[in-house]
Amino acid sequence: MKPISPEPLFRIFAKELVAQEVSTERYIKIPDEILEAYRWLPRPTPLMRAYRLEEYLRTPAKIYYKWEGVNPAGSHKPNTALAQAYYNMREGIQRLVTETGAGQWGSALAMACAYFGLKLRVYMVAASYKQKPGRRVMIETWGGECVSSPSNKTRFGRSLLEKNPDDPGSLGIAISEALEDTLEHTDTHYSLGSVLNHVLMHQTVIGQEVKKQLELIGVEPDVMVGNIGGGSNYGGFCLPFVAAKIQGKVDTDFVACESSAVPHTTKGKYTYDFGDTAGMTPLLKMYTLGKDYKNPPIHAGGLRYHGMAPIISYLINKGYMRSVSYGQNEVFDAGRIFAQTEGIIPAPESAHEIRFVIDEALKCRRTGDKKVIVFNNSGHGLLDLSAYEAFLNKKLENWEPSAIEYPSYAG
Numbered sequence: 001m002k003p004i005s006p007e008p009l010f011r012i013f014a015k016e017l018v019a020q021e022v023s024t025e026r027y028i029k030i031p032d033e034i035l036e037a038y039r040w041l042p043r044p045t046p047l048m049r050a051y052r053l054e055e056y057l058r059t060p061a062k063i064y065y066k067w068e069g070v071n072p073a074g075s076h077k078p079n080t081a082l083a084q085a086y087y088n089m090r091e092g093i094q095r096l097v098t099e100t101g102a103g104q105w106g107s108a109l110a111m112a113c114a115y116f117g118l119k120l121r122v123y124m125v126a127a128s129y130k131q132k133p134g135r136r137v138m139i140e141t142w143g144g145e146c147v148s149s150p151s152n153k154t155r156f157g158r159s160l161l162e163k164n165p166d167d168p169g170s171l172g173i174a175i176s177e178a179l180e181d182t183l184e185h186t187d188t189h190y191s192l193g194s195v196l197n198h199v200l201m202h203q204t205v206i207g208q209e210v211k212k213q214l215e216l217i218g219v220e221p222d223v224m225v226g227n228i229g230g231g232s233n234y235g236g237f238c239l240p241f242v243a244a245k246i247q248g249k250v251d252t253d254f255v256a257c258e259s260s261a262v263p264h265t266t267k268g269k270y271t272y273d274f275g276d277t278a279g280m281t282p283l284l285k286m287y288t289l290g291k292d293y294k295n296p297p298i299h300a301g302g303l304r305y306h307g308m309a310p311i312i313s314y315l316i317n318k319g320y321m322r323s324v325s326y327g328q329n330e331v332f333d334a335g336r337i338f339a340q341t342e343g344i345i346p347a348p349e350s351a352h353e354i355r356f357v358i359d360e361a362l363k364c365r366r367t368g369d370k371k372v373i374v375f376n377n378s379g380h381g382l383l384d385l386s387a388y389e390a391f392l393n394k395k396l397e398n399w400e401p402s403a404i405e406y407p408s409y410a411g
């Protein structure tokens, strides 16, 4: 319960990443090697106008989306994966370990490790490991190793498997395993795909591009929407716009969308909690459902995390941003509408903000309001087709927690 100094983190993360984590600089320059990797991805990604969705909804609202699914990994995750792999490679680290939920992050980091020549082991949440073999194969094809978590590779994993050989796992458990693995191997660093300040900062390449793209067409956003799992894609998208709201220059409506099965910010408590299940990380001040929250097996694997980025938590707590939650069926229905109008089958995570966008645009139809709604389409759902199949066959269950045990580590 006292502030951590950066030094203990050097064993886990590249020094430059720790420096970024605690930096108070407004901007940190992107090294040329990362800019080159971004061009290879490719970046900039397009900002699209959803004309056909607008037409379908008969709304006077103007809907734009930033399309992050165009790269080979299919989501926003390579923006920080490439940066993290680069800084570790430059410090002579040979191997990274990480966790992954649905596999988007693990596959993005596998691609980045292939690019910068690093070895990788990914602890993949057991439920997704079984449900989504496609992502595991992507990780392996890019040269990474993928193990189901909880695994027999760590003491923590073995202790859980002894109690329940069919433990479905969670992101919190996979993070604990990845941390234990890091501490056991001297050539290894840990890499996290969301939540932390440096991860959100790498993702601000999204929002910086959106800012330029909107300036080019002379458009100001009224509403900026995204989904929040750990907060990285939405943070990256909206943070470059948030300062103007804090300074009272604009009144943009920042809306973060989450799953009502994992309602971290809509029902969570704003307190200190661990980022992982074993309780190995420093405590983070954030909205949390408690590190032992039993995540239900919803299909938006990337939204199944008990906590939330401290930066996003702070903005919500101070009222600069609001959050809303949705059940699976209404989310997948929004994904279906988007696919049938705009052609893109969105990731289940991204379909959360599309639900909000559709409802907001319909509200504009009733009021005649010509709002400019901009959202971050964080990835495609082409490896989530079993979830769409379950939706189309009316086999998706909505799920909400009946009781939440809130942590109180802050005393």
Ligand SMILES: Cc1ncc(COP(=O)(O)O)c(C=O)c1O
Binding pocket: 075, 076, 101, 102, 104, 105, 193, 194, 195, 227, 228, 229, 230, 231, 232, 233, 234, 301, 302, 303, 347, 349, 350, 378, 379, 380
């Ligand atoms: C496509 C996609 N969108 C969103 C998320 C949510 O994570 P975050 O809040 O860190 O962007 C994930 C996480 O895996 C994802 O794969």
